[in-house]
Amino acid sequence: MSLLTLDNITMKFGGLTAIGEVSLEVKEREIFGLIGPNGAGKTTVFNMITGHYRPTEGRVLFKEKEITGLPPDRITRNGIARTFQNIRLFKDLTVLENVMVSQHHTIASNGEAMSWFFKSVSRIGYSQKESEMRSKAMELLSVFDLDGHADEKSSSLPYGSQRLLEIARAMATGATLLLLDEPAAGMNPSETIGLVNTIRRIRDDFGLTVLLIEHDMKLVMGLCERIMVLDHGRTISEGNPAFVQKDVKVIEAYLGREWVTVGK
Amino acid sequence: MSKKTKTLLTLSALPVIALLLFLSQELLNSYYSRIITLIGIYGIMAVSLTLVNGISGVFSLGHAGFIALGAYTSALLTLSPQQKEMTFLIEKLIWPLNSIQIPFFWATIIAGLVAALFAFFIGWPSLRLTGDYFAIATLGFSEIIRIFALNLNSITNGALGLKALPDYSNVWWAWGWLLVTVACVMSLSYSSFGRALRAIREDRVAAQAMGINVFKHQLMAFVVGGFFAGISGSLYGHWLSTIDPRTNTFGILLTFNVLIMIVLGGLGSITGAIIGGALFAFLSEWLRFLEGPMNLFGFKIVGMSGMRMLVFSGLFVIIMIFWPRGIMGRSEFSWEGLVSFFRRGEKK
Numbered sequence: 001m002s003l004l005t006l007d008n009i010t011m012k013f014g015g016l017t018a019i020g021e022v023s024l025e026v027k028e029r030e031i032f033g034l035i036g037p038n039g040a041g042k043t044t045v046f047n048m049i050t051g052h053y054r055p056t057e058g059r060v061l062f063k064e065k066e067i068t069g070l071p072p073d074r075i076t077r078n079g080i081a082r083t084f085q086n087i088r089l090f091k092d093l094t095v096l097e098n099v100m101v102s103q104h105h106t107i108a109s110n111g112e113a114m115s116w117f118f119k120s121v122s123r124i125g126y127s128q129k130e131s132e133m134r135s136k137a138m139e140l141l142s143v144f145d146l147d148g149h150a151d152e153k154s155s156s157l158p159y160g161s162q163r164l165l166e167i168a169r170a171m172a173t174g175a176t177l178l179l180l181d182e183p184a185a186g187m188n189p190s191e192t193i194g195l196v197n198t199i200r201r202i203r204d205d206f207g208l209t210v211l212l213i214e215h216d217m218k219l220v221m222g223l224c225e226r227i228m229v230l231d232h233g234r235t236i237s238e239g240n241p242a243f244v245q246k247d248v249k250v251i252e253a254y255l256g257r258e259w260v261t262v263g264k
Numbered sequence: 265m266s267k268k269t270k271t272l273l274t275l276s277a278l279p280v281i282a283l284l285l286f287l288s289q290e291l292l293n294s295y296y297s298r299i300i301t302l303i304g305i306y307g308i309m310a311v312s313l314t315l316v317n318g319i320s321g322v323f324s325l326g327h328a329g330f331i332a333l334g335a336y337t338s339a340l341l342t343l344s345p346q347q348k349e350m351t352f353l354i355e356k357l358i359w360p361l362n363s364i365q366i367p368f369f370w371a372t373i374i375a376g377l378v379a380a381l382f383a384f385f386i387g388w389p390s391l392r393l394t395g396d397y398f399a400i401a402t403l404g405f406s407e408i409i410r411i412f413a414l415n416l417n418s419i420t421n422g423a424l425g426l427k428a429l430p431d432y433s434n435v436w437w438a439w440g441w442l443l444v445t446v447a448c449v450m451s452l453s454y455s456s457f458g459r460a461l462r463a464i465r466e467d468r469v470a471a472q473a474m475g476i477n478v479f480k481h482q483l484m485a486f487v488v489g490g491f492f493a494g495i496s497g498s499l500y501g502h503w504l505s506t507i508d509p510r511t512n513t514f515g516i517l518l519t520f521n522v523l524i525m526i527v528l529g530g531l532g533s534i535t536g537a538i539i540g541g542a543l544f545a546f547l548s549e550w551l552r553f554l555e556g557p558m559n560l561f562g563f564k565i566v567g568m569s570g571m572r573m574l575v576f577s578g579l580f581v582i583i584m585i586f587w588p589r590g591i592m593g594r595s596e597f598s599w600e601g602l603v604s605f606f607r608r609g610e611k612k
Contacts, residue, residue, distance in 0.1 A: 050473060076475035084473075090466035092594065093459070101463040104456045105475030117484070120455030121448050133456065173475050 002064075003028045003209050004049070004080075004177055009058030011044055011233075018044045019233045021058070026177070031203060031210045033224030033241075035217075037254050040230040042213045043085055046179050049211075050082050051075040062177070077105050081175035083166040085182050085213075091155040095146055095165060098154050099137040102172035140168045143205075144198065160191040164198070171202065178202075180212040184219050192216060196223050217255070221245065229254060265600055273599050278443075285435050297435055298503075299549050304438030305499045306541035308445045310525040311534055312492035317523070318532035318594075319453050320485040321465025323399040326386065327522050329406025330490045332413060332514035333382055334375035334497025335507050339426045340419070341371035342502070347428055354424065355417040368432040372441070372498040379494025380487050382409070387486040391479055394468075406519065413509040425508030426501075433503035441499060442538070445492045450534055452488065461485055465532075528583060529590050536592030543591075551575055 004026040011019040019041045026032045034042050047053040049060055051072040060068045067075055081102075090098050107116040107129065119126045141147040144164040149157060154165060163183055170178055183199070184192045196219055202208055214220045220227065221241040229237040229244060231253040237244050244250055251257060288300055309331065316324045340348075340361050348357050356362065366374075390401035413420045420426070452458055463471040464478050472478050497514075501507050511517055521544065529540025551572040558565045583591070595601070 052469070052473075071477075072469075072472045073475050073477050076473060081475075082473055084470065088467045088470040090463045090470065092466055093462060097459055097462075100456070101459050101471070101476070102474040104460045104463075105477075107456060108460065108481070109475065109477065117457060120457055121452050123451050126455060130456065169474065 001028050002026065003030075003062065004211070005059075005061040005064075006045070006049070007059040007061065009045075009048055009055040009060065011041070011048060011053060012056045017233055019048070019055075019230075022230070022233070022235055024228060024235075024238075026209060026211055029203060029207060029209055030226065031199065031212070031224050033220045033227040034211065034213045034230065035215070035220055035227060035254065036230035036236075041233040042230055043181060044233075045230070046082060046181055046213065049075075049179060050080060073105070073109075076173050076175065077109055079174070079176045080179065081170035081173040081177075082179035083163070083170050083181055083183060085185070087159075087162050087166060089154040089162055089165060089169070091153070093154060094151050095141065095154050095157065096134070096137055096150040098165060098169050099140055099172045100133050102169050103133045103136065103174075105173065137172060140172055143202065144168050160187045163187065164195070167198075167202075171206065171208070176207070177209045177211065180210060180214075182213055182215065184214055184216045192219055195219070199223060265603075270599050281439075285439055289435055299545060301433055301435050301438045301503060302549075303542045303545045304435065304442045305433070305496055305503055306522075306525060306545045307442045307538045308438075308492055308496035308499065309522045310529065310537035310541040311442075311445050311449050312489045312496065313522050314526050314529075314532070314534055314537040315449050315453065315485055315492075316489035318526060318530075318537070319458060319465065320461040320482055322391065322482050322486065323395065324402045324486065324489070325399045325516075325519050325523075326402030326406035327489075327493055328514055328516060328518040329386075329402075329409040330379040330383060330493035331497035331500060331518060332406075332409055332507075332509070333379045334372075334494030335501030335514060336413060336420055336426070336497075337378045337494070338368070338371040338375035338498035339429050339501050339507055341366050341374060342368055342430055342432065343426065343428075351424070351426060351428070352418075352421050354422055357421075358418050361419065368430070368437070368498075368502070372437075372495055375498035376491045376494040379497065380491035383487045383490025383493075384483070387483045387490075391482050391486065403516065403519075407516065410509050410511070410515050413514075420509065423509065425506060427506040429502050429505045429507070431502065431505055433499045438499055438503075441495055445495070446534060446538070449488070449492070453534065457481070457484070524580065527590055528580065530587075530592035530594060531590060532594040533590070533592040533596055535597035536590055539591055547576060547579065548572070 002025045006022060006024040008021045008023050009019060010017065010021055022045065034045065036042055044053065048055045051070050054069040059066055062078060062080060067078060090101060138147055138150065141150055144167065146161060146165060146168065154162065157165060167180065167183065184195055187195060199210060203210055224241060226239065227241055227244045228235060229250045236249045236253055237247040285300065289297055313327050316322060342365065344365050345363050348362055386402065386405045390398055390405065393401055414423055453461065460471065460476050460481055464476065464481060468478055507514065525540035525544045526537045528543060529536030554571045554575055555569050556567045
């Protein structure tokens, strides 16, 4: 079953067409890669799915429901969460608090928001909820081996761990679809291998679907089950890694000729 | 230190503070007890602005507007009908305000609610702006409130203002409300809601991407801040015993004074805001001696008015040089912090 469908989405900024008629289907529990040269419009696609941009044309469907143009917070509450290319953690908050923030919408966005508000001001009947959120956040942190740093400021973590924390924070929203924007950027080779295993593990253990943008071809080819290649805002190829690697258009536009001879 | 010990220490600190306040009432003269009352009132103003500017990170410059609203509302409710008859010379006070008089406590609550209501209607359009634009918008709204107060003769008595307010604001009211304010703002900002507010302050885009409705949360903080600003306005009005719509009592100058308090105490720290408020109240009174004639090493200096503010600003500049993030930074007072502060002293 298709979890996320992009139906001919187009994004124009004035006269510039950043994304032209891109269609995409991500199946449930799939790891899907989105690649392409810099400026191809990969992050723009993410921004349209998560509601940061409203597509000029076309529709975005999630679980067969149209979500085109909803504000980002509503989309997250529907079950799509993302990480950012340039890390956007809440720097002054602790590692644990960063993850707990993502659970806030469960009490602030249902019909009982007012009652939770008065509960948290009066502290009556609130502490149990707080400890529930805390233990759930700790569980998630332990998946990423970050539970030892729970009370440190998030900005004090090393770069690779900050990327992992962003994934943990996105998962804490309760999303079923994760959009990872260059999760391996700035990681060393051994951290990247760890990341590949972690992404597989969270897909299997939590039943998540992952859509990721990445420039590390080893990671993409090893991890993703299907790949779509964008160039100048248009789809130039789509298929499994073996197919995409051999596609002449992809080699011309992105991988380069060396990939065919040396890159393997 | 366990959580239980800390709670116990905090609970036992309350009667100690109450006892100190009681002793100050008994032993010190009325001048000092007025300053202690003012410390409580400034504390409420600073804590309520900290929730908005420090914790949720929207930069409001409209605080004085809400304080003025609170002051006018409660004054119109506590003044006796006879006094109102005598005060309103330009135009008669409209019905039903001219015939009601209610106790100070309820007047203060209503003052808070009125200010909160206005905060809601001002926040609704202006929270669509961010950063400097929001600051300018709120500044504008607070000036509008003041201009209305200046011209609505049949409600606010215009430029003549309200006078002979009953002298209700004593140490107990001020510090009692300070306790309520701190308890509410503290538990709000250290709950899930406060965490969301601080997340918005750190990164608005990421907070929204984590499912938080940024607008609603900032509006919530703005309304709660407005409520307590209204409370402080009621107390401040009854402390001054006159209310007039000039810039330097309920105008922009007051906003900047409160802003100085919270920046001095540490933007984002609630205990810092109280310290800032106390320091501001204390220094602005204590430095008055500078304006009187002095005898300095045999030189006779004639008192200069304004000298106080000069030294005052100088002190702030020095404080900001040595503590750029204010006295408390973003951290709160904690018993461990206090213990380690004194331990550090022992080692030397």
